[in-house]
Amino acid sequence: MSVLELRHVTKRYGSFLAVDNISFAVEKGQILSLLGPSGCGKTTTLRLISGFEDANEGAVMFSGVDMKGRRPYERNVGLLFQDYALFPHMTVVENIAYGLKRRNFDKAKIPDRVAEMLSLVKLKGFDNRRPGQLSGGQQQRVALARALATNPEVVLLDEPLSALDAKLRHELRFELKAILSAVNATTIVVTHDQEEAMSLGDSVVVMSAGKIMQEGAPTEIYADPRTRFVAEFIGRSNWFTGELGKATKGVAELKAVGGIRMFVAVPESSRNAGAFDVCVRPERIRIGSALPPSDAGPVNEMRGTIRDVAHLGADLHLVIEIPGGQLLTVTEKYVGQGLERSGQEVSITFFPQDCIVVPSGS
Numbered sequence: 001m002s003v004l005e006l007r008h009v010t011k012r013y014g015s016f017l018a019v020d021n022i023s024f025a026v027e028k029g030q031i032l033s034l035l036g037p038s039g040c041g042k043t044t045t046l047r048l049i050s051g052f053e054d055a056n057e058g059a060v061m062f063s064g065v066d067m068k069g070r071r072p073y074e075r076n077v078g079l080l081f082q083d084y085a086l087f088p089h090m091t092v093v094e095n096i097a098y099g100l101k102r103r104n105f106d107k108a109k110i111p112d113r114v115a116e117m118l119s120l121v122k123l124k125g126f127d128n129r130r131p132g133q134l135s136g137g138q139q140q141r142v143a144l145a146r147a148l149a150t151n152p153e154v155v156l157l158d159e160p161l162s163a164l165d166a167k168l169r170h171e172l173r174f175e176l177k178a179i180l181s182a183v184n185a186t187t188i189v190v191t192h193d194q195e196e197a198m199s200l201g202d203s204v205v206v207m208s209a210g211k212i213m214q215e216g217a218p219t220e221i222y223a224d225p226r227t228r229f230v231a232e233f234i235g236r237s238n239w240f241t242g243e244l245g246k247a248t249k250g251v252a253e254l255k256a257v258g259g260i261r262m263f264v265a266v267p268e269s270s271r272n273a274g275a276f277d278v279c280v281r282p283e284r285i286r287i288g289s290a291l292p293p294s295d296a297g298p299v300n301e302m303r304g305t306i307r308d309v310a311h312l313g314a315d316l317h318l319v320i321e322i323p324g325g326q327l328l329t330v331t332e333k334y335v336g337q338g339l340e341r342s343g344q345e346v347s348i349t350f351f352p353q354d355c356i357v358v359p360s361g362s
């Protein structure tokens with residue numbers, strides 16, 4: 001049985017549908033990332049789970065028990081709000097002990113539990129500081145310790161890293177994952193950062209306008225997005241739009257806008273004629289025709305002109321103009337090649353299997 005399950009949950013504010021018939025489940029010790037643009041209903045979903053809002057339809061189940069009618073303090077949830085909301089007048093210890101006191105945790109055991117939490121989030125010795133005397137990263141860890149202190153059945157983290165600068169955010173991401181794993185927490189992490197969602201989550205749910213667009217393992221969502229929205233939201237992409245010809249051995253020709261013709265591997269579901277959007281990830285495109293031999297059939301090869309080269313640490317980002325004027329983004333590992341420069345003519349290649357086909361405009 002899943003520790004947490006949402007069944008067809010809908011939430012309206014007046015006539016506005018903030019959450020529209022969503023269902024998903026989280027298993028013991030798993031992390032589910034809830035990802036989507038601002039206003040798509042992520043925080044509302046957490047509020048429905050924690051009991052701060054009531055669903056208009058559907059059910060929120062904790063280990064098979066319907067939470068309908070239960071107030072937030074009657075649900076065994078650890079919550080980290082979007083803005084942390086530490087109590088500024090309380091010390092670190094008091095902040096962490098807050099939930100324990102509210103839930104009538106054995107008073108004599110509170111100091112030990114708080115010490116355990118401080119050690120978990122690496123803040124031993126910070127006991128008597130107030131939030132104003134802590135860095136952003138330290139505040140974030142206090143908030144996490146407070147959320148985990150009651151050993152909650154379900155941990156809900158709303159943008160846990162968003163208040164931090166990029167470098168710290170990156171470091172704490174791994175720490176957060178390690179801490180959650182150490183206590184085997186069943187967790188939902190809300191973020192609008194796709195990289196964060198992918199690196200934290202065992203599974204990822206992508207939302208848009210209150211609806212779930214897709215759910216799956218991070219690699220699955222990246223490699224096999226079902227819609228253009230999901231493909232664009234997760235990672236960079238180059239797009240071609242056009243009509244698909246008849247497939248032979250699972251490969252069809254796309255006559256794309258701009259006069260481009262290319263071979264794409266077509267999944268069973270998109271063998272119907274009609275308009276399709278085709279995505280090729282930047283790292284799937286190779287510069288130069290040095291493709292390994294393939295028995296998979298045709299290879300796509302195009303001429304192009306390099307329009308921009310950017311060295312981003314370990315990666316080389318290139319912008320390449322192809323016939324018809326379309327600009328493609330291509331990424332390569334930077335291993336000191338340094339040969340490519342703006343204005344240079346190159347040949348680019350990619351396999352039909354590197355093409356992701358989705359319904360046009362999806």
Ligand SMILES: Nc1ncnc2c1ncn2[C@@H]1O[C@H](COP(=O)(O)OP(=O)(O)OP(=O)(O)O)[C@@H](O)[C@H]1O
Binds near residue numbers: 013038040042043192
């Ligand atoms: N109490 C409310 N009354 C009316 N509308 C609300 C209320 N709370 C949220 N909404 C609306 O519901 C939608 C979803 O809000 P929500 O806070 O869940 O978004 P979010 O995905 O968390 O966005 P963000 O990434 O910006 O935090 C928004 O359009 C918001 O304006």
Ligand SMILES: [Mg+2]
Binds near residue numbers: 042043044082158
């Ligand atoms: Mg939010």
